[in-house]
Amino acid sequence: xxxxxxxxxxxxxxxxxxxxxxxxxxxxxxxxxxxxxxxxxxxxxxxxxxxxxxxxxxxxxxxxxxxxxxxxxxxxxxxxxxxxxxxxxxxxxxxxxxxxxxxxxxxxxxxxxxxxxxxxxxxxxxxxxxxxxxxxxxxxxxxxxxxxxxxxxxxxxxxxxxxxxxxxxxxxxxxxxxxxxxxxxxxxxxxxxxxxxxxxxxxxxxxxxxxxxxxxxxxxxxxxxxxxxxxxxxxxxxxxxxxxxxxxxxxxxxxxxxxxxxxxxxxxxxxxxxxxxxxxxxxxxxxxxxxxxxxxxxxxxxxxxxxxxxxxxxxxxxxxxxxxxxxxxxxxxxxxxxxxxxxxxxxxxxxxxxxxxxxxxxxxxxxxxxxxxxxxxxxxxxxxxxxxxxxxxxxxxxxxxxxxxxxxxxxxxxxxxxxxxxxxxxxxxxxxxxxxxxxxxxxxxxxxxxxxxxxxxxxxxxxxxxxxxxxxxxxxxxxxxxxxxxxxxxxxxxxxxxxxxxxxxxxxxxxxxxxxxxxxxxxxxxxxxxxxxxxxxxxxxxxxxxxxxxxxxxxxxxxxxxxxxxxxxxxxxxxxxxxxxxxxxxxxxxxxxxxxxxxxxxxxxxxxxxxxxxxxxxxxxxxxxxxxxxxxxxxxxxxxxxxxxxxxxxxxxxxxxxxxxxxxxxxxxxxxxxxxxxxxxxxxxxxxxxxxxxxxxxxxxxxxxxxxxxxxxxxxxxxxxxxxxxxxxxxxxxxxxxxxxxxxxxxxxxxxxxxxxxxxxxxxxxxxxxxxxxxxxxxxxxxxxxxx
Numbered sequence: 040x041x042x043x044x045x046x047x048x049x050x051x052x053x054x055x056x057x058x059x060x061x062x063x064x065x066x067x068x069x070x071x072x073x074x075x076x077x078x079x080x081x082x083x084x085x086x087x088x089x090x091x092x093x094x095x096x097x098x099x100x101x102x103x104x105x106x107x108x109x110x111x112x113x114x115x116x117x118x119x120x121x122x123x124x125x126x127x128x129x130x131x132x133x134x135x136x137x138x139x140x141x142x143x144x145x146x147x148x149x150x151x152x153x154x155x156x157x158x159x160x161x162x163x164x165x166x167x168x169x170x171x172x173x174x175x176x177x178x179x180x181x182x183x184x185x186x187x188x189x190x191x192x193x194x195x196x197x198x199x200x201x202x203x204x205x206x207x208x209x210x211x212x213x214x215x216x217x218x219x220x221x222x223x224x225x226x227x228x229x230x231x232x233x234x235x236x237x238x239x240x241x242x243x244x245x246x247x248x249x250x251x252x253x254x255x256x257x258x259x260x261x262x263x264x265x266x267x268x269x270x271x272x273x274x275x276x277x278x279x280x281x282x283x284x285x286x287x288x289x290x291x292x293x294x295x296x297x298x299x300x301x302x303x304x305x306x307x308x309x310x311x312x313x314x315x316x317x318x319x320x321x322x323x324x325x326x327x328x329x330x331x332x333x334x335x336x337x338x339x340x341x342x343x344x345x346x347x348x349x350x351x352x353x354x355x356x357x358x359x360x361x362x363x364x365x366x367x368x369x370x371x372x373x374x375x376x377x378x379x380x381x382x383x384x385x386x387x388x389x390x391x392x393x394x395x396x397x398x399x400x401x402x403x404x405x406x407x408x409x410x411x412x413x414x415x416x417x418x419x420x421x422x423x424x425x426x427x428x429x430x431x432x433x434x435x436x437x438x439x440x441x442x443x444x445x446x447x448x449x450x451x452x453x454x455x456x457x458x459x460x461x462x463x464x465x466x467x468x469x470x471x472x473x474x475x476x477x478x479x480x481x482x483x484x485x486x487x488x489x490x491x492x493x494x495x496x497x498x499x500x501x502x503x504x505x506x507x508x509x510x511x512x513x514x515x516x517x518x519x520x521x522x523x524x525x526x527x528x529x530x531x532x533x534x535x536x537x538x539x540x541x542x543x544x545x546x547x548x549x550x551x552x553x554x555x556x557x558x559x560x561x562x563x564x565x566x567x568x569x570x571x572x573x574x575x576x577x578x579x580x581x582x583x584x585x586x587x588x589x590x591x592x593x594x595x596x597x598x599x600x601x602x603x604x605x606x607x608x609x610x611x612x613x614x615x616x617x618x619x620x621x622x623x624x625x626x627x628x629x630x631x632x633x634x635x636x637x638x639x640x641x642x643x644x645x646x647x648x649x650x651x652x653x654x655x656x657x658x659x660x661x662x663x664x665x666x667x668x669x670x671x672x673x674x675x676x677x678x679x680x681x682x683x684x685x686x687x688x689x690x691x692x693x694x695x696x697x698x699x700x701x702x703x704x705x706x707x708x709x710x711x712x713x714x715x716x717x718x719x720x721x722x723x724x725x726x727x728x729x730x731x732x733x734x735x736x737x738x739x740x741x742x743x744x745x746x747x748x749x750x751x752x753x754x755x756x757x758x759x760x761x762x763x764x765x766x767x768x769x770x771x772x773x774x775x776x777x778x779x780x781x782x783x784x785x786x787x788x789x790x791x792x793x794x795x796x797x798x799x800x801x802x803x804x805x806x807x808x809x810x811x812x813x814x815x816x817x818x819x820x821x822x823x824x825x826x827x
Contacts, residue, residue: 046077060154099135100148113159138176208239221315228311266300267312273300297321368397372467372588376557390417391577400655407525408460420454438475487520529576592657601749626804635668643672671706693811730758738766747781767792789817
């Protein structure tokens, strides 16, 4: 968890909680400026313009931080009068509060804006914002500590791999300079005689400077020598502090404005020193000094005295990084909300987790799980299980198969055996959910009429490969407006109470709050479930409301025969037209799908009987189009000499934004993503390929109309078989589609013809495919027949 994660969450939830239209969080840096670490509701240009503010600026956030009190402006007129620079941005009311750690330590400021001209911030709302700021200040402080702790852990790993003093010096200099933004760094180590310091590593200095100070006496009038000689850290803040005491340093870094010099010691004995130099003014805050002192202890192999500190923070870091996903997907047709409450006993970190991920064809996977036990071991096991579940789910596997693989994986993860998981895949277009559970409480389905039922037809044992259990799937209908609720046992279990009582309480709470939107529903459920409870376990609760997708994904299954490819292309063209995709963009996808489907037909099932191919096409919330082609066959290995073949995937990769191929024992899945670029063209009507030949002087003109694919490949080849050593012009101006089969024909013709010219209009959707296949190496490509 980074300060940016904290800032983004606080800005959004703080603004939403107070009915605001914008929120922004600043962190105090270097004691004299505020830097944005999170915002919500503000345009990007506004955030950029006000991203960094001096602490003495006459604006609400700096004033709140500077004066350590709440600052509010309750009307547009008051904003214009007191803060003229904001009058064009804020046309309502605003409130800014300081973020304090303790009574008077300022960590930043939180500001919320309302666009409603009639609403001022009430005293109770200001108190709520102040309370949020206090909590957020602690979270921000922890996030900063966690970030630096993570860096120290990485440094520890790097030092463990360092085999020589110079490698250790390079690691120390790089980590220190990067963490604090130093302009230059240098590390010097004592020689065997312990009277001379020798340069072990330097960065940011001119070669001539490094040569001049490659070796110098321990008694030299330099701050690095004094740090090593006295085994004391030097914090030089300002040019006077540097050059007033050490005039010789002007020959090292004349533009220096601040420097930190720290000794490197091991069991009390001096080994050398590290120096970080800054070309801009800087004050070293307590956190900066603590970090550098810890870094030097690491480099001197004296980390033992800081082990307790690291152990305490490792727990929080593990939880923050492994427990929560980076965010919930914005999937079309599914609205998600989540609540996670750690155990009331903060020292006993539990292993509850949740996840939500966007799958292909508009589906969404959701999961909640729980690892047995508490403490860092449970948290670490939970993080590994969640990562494995996500990896298996993204491969498109069924819930039962995901749990089967997860049970096998848990066998090799300490502390993971016995974990429970519920995993469900929601298909909003089909209005159904497929689910499976491994020893976990059953999902709750809240129907639009207010009734509920538990989905308990796919129960299985907790994850444990030794039990030899085979998990099964179950299906359930989820009507439009239905809500699926996944939860951990901490949400329903209470001491001296049966599990059935907890399940009944959850069902009753869902019925009572069923009218609420997912965010409000999650809040009301947690409140009802934990009211008066002596909570000793973590709680994870995930809510998924199903809506009708604005655009239903296209799904096709066809027999793996070449004569079905034209049918697939026409179905795709119809779906893309209904989705208002520009014709040129649509033809890019049709061409890519044609190549992928042809590959599946030819390579996955060639010579092994008829199979089937699945094609899906959907649009993600971000606007990208997602094409998935899946077969259940086994691809034949490519020939040693493919000749003019093998260009299909090259063409697809060139046309699409991204292409992922997953080859497994149960078939191959290709996922291609394409971001429409507004490619508008006039495309001739689709139809069978027609070939016309015309003799014009010494050359033969070939006009090909319609579509050329694997079905009519032999027909087109036969029509062109009589062409030999004369010049040939192939006019593709009226062509609708050409796959790799047609491209192979053109390459073959180029081998026979004296000279081959191919006419391809510059806006033809397939022109890019011909260029990717490098047809230009074998033929001359022109835009118009008149250009020949």
